Amino acid sequence: MASLSDISRHAGVSIATCSRVLNGSAHPVSEATRSRVLKAAEELGYAPSALARALVTRSSRIIGVIVGDIVDPYFAEIARGVEAVAAELGYLTMVCSAELGSEAELGHLRQLRDYHAAGIVFAGSGRAGDPVAAELAVAVADARTRGAVVVALAQRDFEAPTILFDNEAAAHDITTYVRGLGHERITFVEGPAGLHTSAQRLAGFTRAGGTDAIAGGFAYEDGVRAAEALLARDTLPDAVVAANDEAAIGLLVRLRDAGVDVPGQVAVTGIDDTRPAHFVGLTTVTVPLHEMGRRAAQAVLEQHAEDVVLPHALRVRSTT
Amino acid sequence: MASLSDISRHAGVSIATCSRVLNGSAHPVSEATRSRVLKAAEELGYAPSALARALVTRSSRIIGVIVGDIVDPYFAEIARGVEAVAAELGYLTMVCSAELGSEAELGHLRQLRDYHAAGIVFAGSGRAGDPVAAELAVAVADARTRGAVVVALAQRDFEAPTILFDNEAAAHDITTYVRGLGHERITFVEGPAGLHTSAQRLAGFTRAGGTDAIAGGFAYEDGVRAAEALLARDTLPDAVVAANDEAAIGLLVRLRDAGVDVPGQVAVTGIDDTRPAHFVGLTTVTVPLHEMGRRAAQAVLEQHAEDVVLPHALRVRSTT
DNA sequence: TTGTAAGCGTTATCAG
DNA sequence: CTGATAACGCTTACAA
Numbered sequence: 001m002a003s004l005s006d007i008s009r010h011a012g013v014s015i016a017t018c019s020r021v022l023n024g025s026a027h028p029v030s031e032a033t034r035s036r037v038l039k040a041a042e043e044l045g046y047a048p049s050a051l052a053r054a055l056v057t058r059s060s061r062i063i064g065v066i067v068g069d070i071v072d073p074y075f076a077e078i079a080r081g082v083e084a085v086a087a088e089l090g091y092l093t094m095v096c097s098a099e100l101g102s103e104a105e106l107g108h109l110r111q112l113r114d115y116h117a118a119g120i121v122f123a124g125s126g127r128a129g130d131p132v133a134a135e136l137a138v139a140v141a142d143a144r145t146r147g148a149v150v151v152a153l154a155q156r157d158f159e160a161p162t163i164l165f166d167n168e169a170a171a172h173d174i175t176t177y178v179r180g181l182g183h184e185r186i187t188f189v190e191g192p193a194g195l196h197t198s199a200q201r202l203a204g205f206t207r208a209g210g211t212d213a214i215a216g217g218f219a220y221e222d223g224v225r226a227a228e229a230l231l232a233r234d235t236l237p238d239a240v241v242a243a244n245d246e247a248a249i250g251l252l253v254r255l256r257d258a259g260v261d262v263p264g265q266v267a268v269t270g271i272d273d274t275r276p277a278h279f280v281g282l283t284t285v286t287v288p289l290h291e292m293g294r295r296a297a298q299a300v301l302e303q304h305a306e307d308v309v310l311p312h313a314l315r316v317r318s319t320t
Numbered sequence: 321m322a323s324l325s326d327i328s329r330h331a332g333v334s335i336a337t338c339s340r341v342l343n344g345s346a347h348p349v350s351e352a353t354r355s356r357v358l359k360a361a362e363e364l365g366y367a368p369s370a371l372a373r374a375l376v377t378r379s380s381r382i383i384g385v386i387v388g389d390i391v392d393p394y395f396a397e398i399a400r401g402v403e404a405v406a407a408e409l410g411y412l413t414m415v416c417s418a419e420l421g422s423e424a425e426l427g428h429l430r431q432l433r434d435y436h437a438a439g440i441v442f443a444g445s446g447r448a449g450d451p452v453a454a455e456l457a458v459a460v461a462d463a464r465t466r467g468a469v470v471v472a473l474a475q476r477d478f479e480a481p482t483i484l485f486d487n488e489a490a491a492h493d494i495t496t497y498v499r500g501l502g503h504e505r506i507t508f509v510e511g512p513a514g515l516h517t518s519a520q521r522l523a524g525f526t527r528a529g530g531t532d533a534i535a536g537g538f539a540y541e542d543g544v545r546a547a548e549a550l551l552a553r554d555t556l557p558d559a560v561v562a563a564n565d566e567a568a569i570g571l572l573v574r575l576r577d578a579g580v581d582v583p584g585q586v587a588v589t590g591i592d593d594t595r596p597a598h599f600v601g602l603t604t605v606t607v608p609l610h611e612m613g614r615r616a617a618q619a620v621l622e623q624h625a626e627d628v629v630l631p632h633a634l635r636v637r638s639t640t
Numbered sequence: 641t642t643g644t645a646a647g648c649g650t651t652a653t654c655a656g
Numbered sequence: 657c658t659g660a661t662a663a664c665g666c667t668t669a670c671a672a
Binding site for chain 1: 321365367368369370371372374375380381382384390391393396397399400403404407410412413414415416417419424427428430431432433434435436458462465466540569570573595596598599600601
């Protein structure tokens with residue numbers, strides 16, 4: 001691949017001048033030499049080395065989005081929001097999936113730091129008692145030293161501006177709605193143990209007067225398991241509020257498989273309003289995932305972020 | 321952030337030696353100086369500049385996966401496969417979503433090339449008559465010049481080893497299955513116009529004896545629209561084979577909303593066997609998405625790929 | 641308006 | 657076993 005010095009030689013112009021015309025510098029260059037350089041670049045098929053450029057400017061045009069699980073539509077929606085605004089400005093957004101937990105998150109964070117990413121957005125929540133929390137905090141600080149702006153889209157255990165919605169209120173609102181329907185015995189299927197988000201959603205359920213909570217998770221399979229636990233009881237609850245849509249759907253499918261009438265016999269709800277919720281007609285609460293992604297990207301482009309809490313809203317469909 | 325020269329000064333050792341101990345070089349270094357360097361690195365919080373390293377070694381540890389749409393579970397599954405094997409070897413996999421079509425794809429490809437990506441995986445299919453096809457081919461060639469290994473997971477219009485499954489056969493098999501059920505009037509909902517994958521699936525339907533095909537797409541909404549087109553006809557077909565799961569689900573939901581009994585009145589099937597298909601009990605054909613991702617990653621790690629066609633299989637559920 | 645040259649942080653080649 | 661030093665490809669004062 002042709003480099004600046006190739007162009008320079010070919011066009012009979014200094015490297016500096018080539019650099020100036022080839023990267024839209026404000027520095028004046030005569031039309032004559034400009035076109036000569038352009039022509040040489042064209043002929044030789046010049047492509048800049050983003051690596052070299054980033055090395056000297058001390059910042060690349062990469063925005064990293066660290067998500068909990070790339071197949072989870074919750075994260076996909078966020079990533080899409082980031083991408084939408086980043087692409088306009090020519091930034092490359094790379095989504096990194098940390099399926100293996102905090103360790104993987106730390107690994108990705110370090111890589112992003114090492115590549116001088118312009119921005120790093122943490123899409124998922126932090127974990128209580130996270131063994132690598134301290135290391136994460138250090139790496140975040142280092143990334144900042146290198147000019148990265150880091151933003152969190154859920155509660156984390158390091159210093160960072162946050163763009164979020166109120167998980168506790170979301171859970172509270174939907175629980176209240178379900179109670180308002182006249183359901184007395186309501187079971188809550190918890191999120192993954194340890195996640196701050198899980199704790200917040202459980203707290204919302206509790207504050208709304210809920211008392212019966214069982215273990216769960218954020219995956220479809222977790223919902224299936226929760227359904228089985230419920231099916232094993234003497235009597236089914238009137239309603240079950242799952243900590244998120246995926247689990248709610250697993251629960252819903254398993255319950256119906258077992259011949260349970262939803263919503264006739266048991267009402268089922270989720271939180272997040274991801275695409276699959278739409279597919280199955282799940283009652284849930286809409287949260288501004290795409291908008292969070294957009295704002296996160298804007299924050300890194302503007303190199304400055306402010307804490308915000310975005311609104312959520314009940315979305316009633318056919319499972320209640 | 322501390323750099324090699326900082327460590328060098330702090331430890332009273334040459335930069336070269338520091339480099340040797342800090343990057344696991346085979347070059348011998350005495351235990352004494354090694355530990356001195358390590359200590360200095362520890363104290364100063366050294367983190368290597370992947371940028372500088374990649375610049376001199378002429379290759380970064382980045383694998384880019386260019387997908388059609390990050391919220392599409394088809395691509396998410398592939399990305400996950402890539403990530404799974406890449407992570408083990410310390411490679412960073414970045415998934416780039418080309419929601420805006422070929423142009424966006426080209427943009428991402430160039431970025432990846434400019435960052436000297438070690439590998440570039442094209443997850444989606446090429447388009448007939450693509451206006452940027454030539455530019456894509458050039459950029460692919462350039463990326464190769466810079467040492468990248470590029471792999472395609474669907475038919476493309478440039479030279480590249482492919483890891484795929486047989487789209488034509490998949491569509492043929494499910495159509496044949498549906499006919500075997502006794503359905504006579506079968507409608508096929510096509511994929512997005514222009515995509516090679518769409519053409520292949522349509523060809524499979526046709527080869528299996530299907531004749532009635534209507535416009536569609538790969539998104540949920542496309543399925544909804546197709547359902548409405550069908551609903552507007554005098555009589556509904558006995559079965560509809562959609563070009564993929566997303567569209568099949570949109571179709572299914574819309575049909576049921578309209579009071580149509582599926583599978584009683586109309587049978588519905590998809591292709592891909594993505595997660596949502598599981599949720600709604602869709603009859604479809606399983607394709608090795610995750611495995612394709614894994615193999616693509618292996619190919620870039622081994623710097624060499626061979627063409628393969630992986631098997632698919634019918635997955636019968638409750639919509640037929 | 642153009643060119644020279646000093647880095648950016650590493651790795652790698654050669655000598656000691 | 658250790659250390660200079662030349663790249664890698666680019667940007668950017670500073671000169672001319």
